[in-house]
Amino acid sequence: MELVWLEDFNALAQSGNFSRAAELRHVTQPAFSRRIRALETWVGVDLFERTTQGATLTDAGRHMLDSAQEMTRRLYQMRHEAREVAGKQARSLHFAATHSLSFTFFPGWVRAAERTSPIEAIRLHSDNMRICEQMLLAGEVQFLLCHQHPDVPPQFPAESFHSKVVGSDLLIPLQGQSAEMTGASAELSLLGYTAESGLGRIVSARLRKEAQPPNLHTVFSSHLAAVLLSMALEGKGVAWLPKTLAEPEIASSKLVRALDAHWDIPVEIRLFRPTMALSDFAEDFWAKL
Template identity: 80%
Template sequence: MELVWLEDFNVLAQSGNFSRAAELRHVTQPAFSRRIRALETWVGVDLFERTTQGATLTDAGRHMLDNAQEMTRRLYQMRQEAREVAGKQARTLHFAATHSLSFTFFPGWVRAAERSGPLEAIRLLSDNMSVCEHMLLGGEVQFLLCHQHPDVPPRFAADQFQSKVVGSDLLVPLRARDSEPAAPGIAPPHLAYTAESGLGRIIAARLRKEDRPPTLNTVFSSHLAAVLLSMAQEGKGFAWLPRTLSEAEVVNGKLVRALDEHWDIPVEIRLFRPNTALSDFAEDFWAKL
């Protein structure tokens, strides 16, 4: 049995799609499918039900998932700690953070955290929410920094992780000041987040709660809030943008409201970590937050 098989299993269980999982694992789909089949052969049972819509876990696969995720995290943590004990790696804190928070919130937040004691080294990996969740699940990072909403839990087992609120944000529907507002009865052009985006999940959940959600004419989509910000500034449509990212453009008048305050979405900024023990300096950092 190979560790990469367990990593493949975890990613496919999360994504539910062979093509997407292969992309996340940076291999071709045929090679990825062969590795999943090799794992199933080693276990002796089918772990996924394959359909035209994707892949879903069998009962055996669901039973195996928590242990597979925990085992993968522990193996990477063991390697990391062995390197630190041998002096071959600096005492580094490993973070995954979604793109918008990496550019706006993270630098100032880390500077504030250092007031309680200097941090020797930091490694930040920035990507969309789906990839960040995968990095935390796989043990590649100790911490995940992301936007969070009570109605949209992360895609990992809640009982295996804990979190702290470290900030707040607000998603505001914004458009360019010079763009024409939509005429009555006409759906305004909407700049949307893709399914890999955590912000997209939050907005979709908010709209599902509305008895009369706005009619949206989606003309463009991206998992990057910064790209949607740029498109909105160019007058291509409106987007729900984090205040931490768009505040300067609102203050200078380049962006204005596309919808009234009823459609604002308050969100938390949370830091997640596994329940299993981290290295001493990572635990010390967590305790001081």
């Protein structure tokens, strides 16, 4: 039994796709498939049903998932604590944060947090939402900072994690200044988010709730809000962008509304952590937020 097998199992359970999970694990698909098969051989049962559409957990796999995620987190936590006791690792906080928040919200928020709880060292991992979730599930980080909406729960078990609201944001449908605001019935070229993006999940959920959503035609996709912002500035289409990211361009009128305020999406900025005990330093930071 190897830890890497559990990490692979968690990644495939989350993504439901061998190619995507292999990407997340930074291995080739054949190597990833062999490791999943090795885990199933060790357990003695099939953990996934394989179809042309992807992979879904069997009853045995679903039964094993929570324990596998918890065990992985505990093993990484044990390693962090052992290193701290041995003096080989500074008393540091480990964060995963989505790209847009890493550049816009995180620096000022951490400076404000330090006023009540001085921080000796920080390690920040910036990536898309799917990878950030995977890092928190695997115990590679203590905290996950991300945009959150009540209609779009994170892709990990709520009972295994706590969270606190640490800020707010607004997703606004924006386009380049040369374009004019149009009605929802006119066809709009959409600069969309990929499936790896947490913002994409939120925008999709909001549009699904509408009886008459805008007439959108996707012309470009990225998991990076900053890339969509650049494309919008070039006049390539409409993107739902975080106000925290696009505020300078909005203030200078380089970006303007594509749709009225009805289509804005208020979101929370939340910090997640596992329910299991963290280091004393991390627990003190959490308590003082």
